[in-house]
Amino acid sequence: MKLSNLLFNSLKESPKEAKIISHQLMLRSSMIRQHTSGIYTWLPLGFKVLKNIENIIRNNQDEIGCNEMLMSTIQSSELWKKSGRYADYGKEMLRITDRHDNDLLYGPTNEEVITDLFSDYVNSYKGLPKYLYHIQWKFRDEIRPRFGVMRGREFLMKDAYSFDLTEEAAFDTYKKFFRSYLKTFLDLGLQPIPVKAATGAIGGDLSHEFQILANTGESELAYDSKLVDSNLYEKSYEEITAMYSASDEMIDKSKSDVIIGRGIEVGHIFNFGTKYTKPLECFVLNKDGKRITPYMGSYGIGVSRLTAAIIEAFHDDKGIKWPINISPFRINIIIHSNSDFIADVESIYHQLITKYDNVCLDDRDLSIGRKIKDSELIGIPWTLIIGNNFKEKGQIELISRSNSDKIFLSKQEIENFEFEQYTP
RNA sequence: CGGGGAGUAGCUCAGUCUGGUAGAGUGUCUGCUUUGGGAGCAGAAAGUCGCAGGUUCGAAUCCUGUCUCCCCGACCA
Numbered sequence: 001m002k003l004s005n006l007l008f009n010s011l012k013e014s015p016k017e018a019k020i021i022s023h024q025l026m027l028r029s030s031m032i033r034q035h036t037s038g039i040y041t042w043l044p045l046g047f048k049v050l051k052n053i054e055n056i057i058r059n060n061q062d063e064i065g066c067n068e069m070l071m072s073t074i075q076s077s078e079l080w081k082k083s084g085r086y087a088d089y090g091k092e093m094l095r096i097t098d099r100h101d102n103d104l105l106y107g108p109t110n111e112e113v114i115t116d117l118f119s120d121y122v123n124s125y126k127g128l129p130k131y132l133y134h135i136q137w138k139f140r141d142e143i144r145p146r147f148g149v150m151r152g153r154e155f156l157m158k159d160a161y162s163f164d165l166t167e168e169a170a171f172d173t174y175k176k177f178f179r180s181y182l183k184t185f186l187d188l189g190l191q192p193i194p195v196k197a198a199t200g201a202i203g204g205d206l207s208h209e210f211q212i213l214a215n216t217g218e219s220e221l222a223y224d225s226k227l228v229d230s231n232l233y234e235k236s237y238e239e240i241t242a243m244y245s246a247s248d249e250m251i252d253k254s255k256s257d258v259i260i261g262r263g264i265e266v267g268h269i270f271n272f273g274t275k276y277t278k279p280l281e282c283f284v285l286n287k288d289g290k291r292i293t294p295y296m297g298s299y300g301i302g303v304s305r306l307t308a309a310i311i312e313a314f315h316d317d318k319g320i321k322w323p324i325n326i327s328p329f330r331i332n333i334i335i336h337s338n339s340d341f342i343a344d345v346e347s348i349y350h351q352l353i354t355k356y357d358n359v360c361l362d363d364r365d366l367s368i369g370r371k372i373k374d375s376e377l378i379g380i381p382w383t384l385i386i387g388n389n390f391k392e393k394g395q396i397e398l399i400s401r402s403n404s405d406k407i408f409l410s411k412q413e414i415e416n417f418e419f420e421q422y423t424p
Numbered sequence: 425c426g427g428g429g430a431g432u433a434g435c436u437c438a439g440u441c442u443g444g445u446a447g448a449g450u451g452u453c454u455g456c457u458u459u460g461g462g463a464g465c466a467g468a469a470a471g472u473c474g475c476a477g478g479u480u481c482g483a484a485u486c487c488u489g490u491c492u493c494c495c496c497g498a499c500c501a
Contacts, residue, residue: 009434009435009451009452010462011434011435011436011450011451012435012436012450012451012462013435013436013450014435014436015435015436016430016435016436016437016494017493017494017495019494019495027435034493036492036493037492037493037494090499092499092500108501109501138501140500140501142499142500143425143498143499143500144495144496144497144498144499144500146494146495151500157501159501197501207501209501218500265501268501270501298501300501302501334460336459336460337459338458338459366459366462367458367459367460367461367462367463368459368460368461369459369460369461369462369463370459370461370462370463371461371462372460372461372462373461373462374462376461377462385460387459387460388459388460389460397460
């Protein structure tokens with residue numbers, strides 16, 4: 001993409017409402033724009049990032065046999081009245097009345113809808129287990145939205161739901177999702193800390209939060225140092241949960257030898273048995289033709305919150321430092337606005353876009369210095385400068401955003417350069 | 425919901441106390457000169473001063489009401 005086509009204005013100063021670094025950088029780099037309290041428009045750059053994160057999550061869900069689908073944002077209140085949560089959810093739920101005076105709501109989560117759906121489509125034990133998920137916008141009318149998309153009212157969430165025949169099978173499923181979540185966050189370049197958690201409005205007796213360490217995080221954490229050092233995906237569920245970790249009110253104050261820190265909750269998984277299947281009268285027939293109530297779990301990842309969490313983890317005083325598979329662009333080519341060698345630039349640009357699908361060319365009518373600053377602010381992993389060095393020595397300068405390394409390459413060398421292998 | 429703060433140009437803010445034609449920086453536009461770390465010069469456009477009433481010859485400024493946003497707290501998959 002040519003940057004002259006992009007809806008993008010970098011800001012030198014941070015809008016005053018932004019208090020934390022991720023919010024400031026998202027506003028300064030034209031990723032989002034606040035529409036009203038806790039509700040944001042995702043601008044082209046932010047939307048690209050959001051989709052990249054979404055895809056990494058999607059790939060991991062598909063890998064464990066999860067079915068992607070899409071449930072509506074607006075729900076009927078009927079199922080919620082049946083499950084008993086219509087009253088429980090309180091003011092956090094945005095309630096809507098339609099022209100026929102029916103009670104509707106903007107979905108804050110989907111246990112009721114999915115249980116009802118499952119109930120209609122699966123009637124036999126042969127249909128179990130089933131894993132279903134969607135990536136959809138939710139609305140929770142938070143008392144106090146803050147920190148940009150970190151705690152918005154409208155937010156994008158991946159939520160998965162599992163149905164199993166027995167309690168044991170449901171626990172195996174829970175462990176499967178647990179491990180899948182570790183891999184998902186590692187794929188996103190993050191070190192997740194799984195912590196035992198309270199189950200809140202979702203219910204059940206087994207639950208883990210996945211936290212990303214950050215000083216600006218809203219949860220207090222206490223955890224075993226081994227949880228940070230090790231590659232958790234190589235360990236079993238039992239090995240990991242044997243290590244101490246807890247958040248907020250679950251923290252055992254008498255515990256020593258633990259690290260106290262702060263984290264951002266980016267995922268939460270629940271195993272809650274028949275909490276919804278029972279009141280919603282969901283059942284399947286077993287081999288003997290007897291009615292069995294399926295055991296459920298639900299598994300959430302805050303997709304829009306992750307964009308902010310990743311920035312909290314990857315930034316410096318110049319701007320964002322995107323991991324390569326999340327960055328809106330992989331490579332940014334910077335040229336003089338009245339470049340003498342447009343033909344060379346075009347040929348390099350086309351070579352690269354056939355090899356990598358997200359390369360951009362900064363063809364805007366701005367000084368080189370400004371373009372470098374913007375590239376750093378946006379956080380593009382590789383910046384290619386085709387300028388004076390190219391004119392004088394035929395050299396293209398390649399700058400790594402992660403460590404500021406500079407490599408000089410000829411046009412020929414750029415075309416054969418394996419960016420993948422130099423991923424920081 | 426309790427406590428605090430703020431709404432003036434796209435962004436950051438001054439002006440409000442003490443009423444008298446709407447300001448700066450930055451960004452934007454035009455032209456020229458430029459181009460290796462947010463370039464220089466010259467010129468220009470840009471705001472019903474959140475909204476509604478009131479006081480006054482005259483209101484961004486004073487009074488009343490109202491809306492919105494932000495911060496602290498309580499709350500939170």
